[in-house]
Amino acid sequence: MNWDTWLPLLIVLSSLLVALVIFVLPEDRSKTRTTLNLGGAALKIVLVGIMVWGVFNGHHYETRLPLLPGLDLVLRADALSMLFVALSAGLWMLTTVYAVGYLEDSPHRSRFFGFFSLCVTATVGVALAGNLITFLLFYELLTLATYPLIVHRGTEAARKAGRTYLIYTLAGGALLLLATIWLYTLTGTLEFTARGFLSTLDSSHHPVLVIIFVLLITGLGVKAAIFPLHGWLPQAMVAPAPVSALLHAVAVVKAGAFGIIRVVYDVFGIEFSASLGVTLPLAIVAAVTIIYASMRALFQDDLKRRLAFSTVSQVSYIILGIAIVGPMATIGGMVHLVHQGVxxxxxxxxxxxxxxxxGIHKISEMNGVGRRMPWTMAAFTIGAFGMIGAPPLAGFISKWYLGLGALEAGQDWVIFVLAGSSLLNAGYFLPILYVSWFKEPAGSWPAERCFGRYETALALLAPPVITAILALTLGLLASAPFSPLEWARFITTLEYAP
Amino acid sequence: MIEMHWVVIVILLPLTGAVVCFLWPRQTVVSGLITAVGLFASVLGLTWQVLEQGALRYAVGGWGAPLGIDLYVDGLSLLMLIVTAVVGLAISVYSSAYFRLDRAKHFWPLWLFLWAALNALFLSADIFNIYVTLELMGLAAVALVALSGGANALTAAMRYLLVSLLGSLFYLMGVALLYHSYGSVDIAILSQRVESSPAVWVAIGLMVAGLLLKTALFPLHFWLPPAHSSAPAPVSALLSALVVKASFYILLRLWLEVFPLTNTVPGQFALGQFGLAQILGLLGAAAVLWGGIQALRQTRLKLLVAYSTVLQIGYLFLAFPLASIIGWKAALYLLLAHAVAKTAMFMAAGNILFYGGHDRIADLDRVAQRLPLTLSAFGLAGISLMGLPPSGGFIAKWLLLEAAIRSGQWWWGLMLIVGGLLTGAYVFKVIGYAFTRSDLPHEPGFVPKRMEWVALVMALLAIVLGLFAPLPLALLEIGSPFGESLR
Amino acid sequence: MSYIFLYALVGMGLFTLGLYALIIHAHLLRKILAINIMGSGVFLVLVALAARTEGAAPDPVPHAMVITGIVVAVSATALALALMLRVRSETGRAELDEEPLSKFDD
Incomplete structure (x- = not known):
């Protein structure tokens, strides 16, 4: 046992232990709780930083615990997992700050922050999982840890949303379990390997492998909210805002998308997947999701619901990038994992x-809000333009590589999907920007509260401003060393046979 | 070093404890707890002994079979003893806070008699001794169900008693036929002598039917939900966790050692056993569906948990058609995980009942905020029952699914998936209501902290079982109870 | 077909008769009696089949089993009768409901 075998476990424990301590912490110890939360988040960032540097320099970090005879729980750092770990560690910090501000003085904070930390533990575990069974373990843990966050408010609507969420995710998890065991009985191993471990199987198994692929993708597609498995996501909007942020940007949908990347690249192998003929249908499903969800987003007046459909659409960009077989598209899909999150x-x-x-929940209430809350709306504007894919923002980089990749792979139809989707994105984001900046305020706001010097509490204002700046920087400095784009390139060199 | 006779101690200690508890009712709780701790330690001693020396055969008082009584421990019986010890200790601690003295003085002697009967049953090396211990266990269990008094509990106990006696008589008739044919009741001797004959077939039919009735496999489960739900919470826990498992253990033992008839005309009996295995599998699958759907329909928490036991018993029988070592191990791991998780769940239900004075699911009224430890226990136990990772239930489900796919009978595996989803549905139905406000706010009662913590510790144990699976699985190998005679 | 088998068949007959009565009768006392008759049937089978070979002294082991069985049956009957009386004093009648779960519904 040395540092290299402990580090992945420590990264998981840094939030797991925080979660356990917070659960037993009395409700009124909010200072201690905040310190623990931020301390854990900071520690995780430091550890992840060390790990990214180590992986880049060829270090091998791996923790192994026996689970069953012949099957281990494996936490391993590879280039792909670093992309997701870094994203979740970084955004967890900001979301924690935001959540502390958002939930100030509301009841049941111990429970909330306990599950919040558990949620990040699960996400980091998903990222670091070195084989399919470990992935499954953390994937299900994520389902369980997010449920109490969704029903946190304890209203009837929250209970119903929680129920819908569980019906979708538990069924998805069951498919995943079935496929995983099936795969295990075929191969006797579940270790993620760059370029996959199935191509050596006898070709008589290929039809079965296609079925397993479909089961895996369906199981993961529930969380990644692929059409028609996306129904839970807009309903889950009843949860408090930090939870929505976490669900959409970091944890749940990303775990699904990340799982699909793992399956396609490190279980089947991209070239083997293509030879099985499963990538084109996947690309088509992703394209349908992109267009369909954007259309639905157009007609939502509730702001969070519009954003939810936008998420459904945007996450499928990642899947589209994966399913277009070609290094450029892969880069585009992977980098969007980070860019979309931010x-x-x-x-x-x-x-x-x-x-x-x-107290604004609807777009029709947003007239002139830009004057009342300029910083917030400026951040919103940057995020929205990024989503549309306007240069030089992060979203532009993703779309650019996706487009290049599609052309490289000879899948020209994808260009139309991208263009159509960008138009639709503009269609549902620009009106929001228009009303909030250029329309006159309607008089009084639905439920206004005052927060001292700034337009709102500092803990609420700082995180979006920081992430907006980040979205801008990721676009401007896309070619800097250790940028997500460079890292995605690094991964891609590992996943394609030379 | 003096050789300790742990095998006998684990039977005699609870018997003595029961008598002491009965004779000195004022000190009954203290004596009961001391016995429970001592018994736990003795089972650990026995475990150590078996790990050192392998499977043990012990002739009580030096009198060997056929005149004396032989006791036998291998991995299978040791696992059952350990499950009983762990669950038994937890139930003892829980009960020490649950019962007031007027109930406690009845509870403790009966419970320790039951414990003695269970231990003796798992250690019995002959099928007649098993009958005696089975009856002793049944009578103690019935009396425990009747403990809370009231019309519901008494009629449930009465029905349970009739069913239990009926099952035992079927079993005894089978014993009579086997003894007549082979002149022995010793399991090891029978396993060498038994051949296919009409008498053996009738015996197998009678014994299997009797044991299925006692194990409450669908459609013979009708007595279980009223009995398990109207008993006091610790009694419900030990009935679901241990008592139904005891008859399952006997069935498994007979199936593995007496029934396989290796020296018979090739194919003839194997085919018969294959057919019987398929029937058991089908009944198991039906139990999964029926138990799950009924659990989902219940409006009372304890009935829901009781139907969940019906479902989980169905799981156990899915291992029969798979007939592989990995399948049996999976079933036993399931038994272990279910025993621990169901104990936690009944304890949690008991706490909720203690707190609110009722167990109507729709009126749970924010139990999540008011009894967070109890609700956590319920949720964690539910995770294990659902078979989500990491938990003991997950390991069992994984092994059972693997066995199903490897044997080419994936449809049995599908029942596991369906059962898992049904379990998820009814567990989260409860948890969902525990978060919301009810129209009928009620005066909260006082729940002793000990009761909350025991429930939580058991639930955590059900989860931890998912991380230390190689240990119990290796334990099961001792004395190779699953033999080589399996297909 | 020896006379031993005749006894054994009578035992089987009693067992079946008891089972029939257990299912048919609603009154608990009759059910308890039925169980006892079933038990006697099993004991008769055990004792009869103890004579395993014609002419030789019968095997003593089944007799020991029957004695044990009778002890068990007596205690079980005692418990059953006590329970029956309690059921009667609580519900006013010594019968079980047809539908065991009906009273649990809200």
């Missing part, structure tokens, strides 16, 4: 600020 979390933070400060 931009979407900005938008949800802003939506939360509007609701918390002015």
């Amino acid at each position: 931009m979407k979390i900005t938008l949800f933070f802003c939506a939360g600020n509007l609701a918390e400060t002015l």
